[in-house]
Amino acid sequence: MNTATLAKPAGLAAADPAGDVALFRKITWRLLPLLCVCYVFNYLDRTNVGYAQLQMREELGFGDAVFGLGASIFFLGYALFEVPSNLMLAKIGVRATLLRIMGLWGLASAAMIFVSTPTQFYALRFLIGVLEAGFAPGVLFYFTLWYPSRRRAQVTALFFMAYGAAPIVAGPLAGLVMTFLNGAWSLQGWQWLFLLEGIPSALLGILAFVMLSDGPAQARWLSAPERQRVARLLEEDQAANGIRATHGFGAAMRDRRVWMLGLISFLAILGIYALSFWQPTLLKMMGLSVLQVGFYAVVPAVTGIAASIVVGRHSDRTGERRWHFAVAALVGALGLSLTTLFMHNPLAAVLCLALSSAGVSSAFTILWSVPGSILADRGAAAGIAMISTIGSSAGLVAPVMVGAIKAATGGFTYSLAILSAALVLAALLFVLAFPMRMAARETRCAR
Known part of the structure; x- marks a missing residue:
């Protein structure tokens, strides 16, 4: 799967900015639409229980304890199998991996309609976590096979835009399905929700297997010169960033930057996982109906999408990552803090959540543009999976923590304050761990 093994004729590296823009636009239109749709269903199947x-x-x-534990146990399965799944992807390719992951998680998610006891609920949530493991980090590794680092933040932003857009679909869809299909054909609304969001995921896995290529070398839809051009640009990018193609699993695990990015990811996405699960309950406590909850959830999603695209594009254009991440994380923290002041005003609270979504979504986009700039090949697969595993373990903590605090205090104020503090700490750690020389180096690469 190493694109650097392709033959590279002499003189191919000559600069051709217009040609490169057209080439990567062609690649993006081939890869991103399908991968984004897959990511939307990944979000739906992960969070529809909320x-x-x-x-x-x-x-x-x-009760709250059952749902909090069920949400967390999903991430236990996810975290345990994240690295093995991504290492398998590096061996068998993205097509076979997506077929395996999406086909099985879709069927397991649809099987949620049969849940009737807490034990069954826990078992299926754990299984879905195991089966979903490796999807997002696998796609991020896939991008390193196609895009030089200076183009990766924008394409990462477009990919995460799908995750940000998913609530636009998830909220209204859940509200409509649970309201108007409740009782149809002897199934409750919540059962229809799992069924209608699970089966399409399995079908998308089959479509991905048919439509995608494992890398530029296998892309018959690119001409031979185009495949060679991508290979040369990726090789030059690795050389410019000081990355060795022999950077392997062990080296990635010993790289302190991998562990630091994992910790920062953990802190940054505590709020994402907490709110994706508890936001519907938070809004319903403000007196909204199930249908209203679904439509109110659209506002934070839209702002998150818009902000991540703008910030990701600006970060790519300037070659700067450090302060883009820090400022975005602080904006996310501010939004959560302001939400605590408007717990009895649904409109104001949603606007504050929208501000937080803009910050957190942008920070997440910048964060995931960094690993591909410091790791390569199997090292990238392992490193990205390890970062994702550490970050995803926030899902073990966040739902249970919020549920426990809600049970003890009757509300979400203290939870939001803790999540806000975590974002501030993430911003501080990123600034300290990744100094200005990283930004300067990426700027040189962008020129």
């Missing part, structure tokens, strides 16, 4: 619980509570008698 909406389903609004009906499952009454029918099954599950």
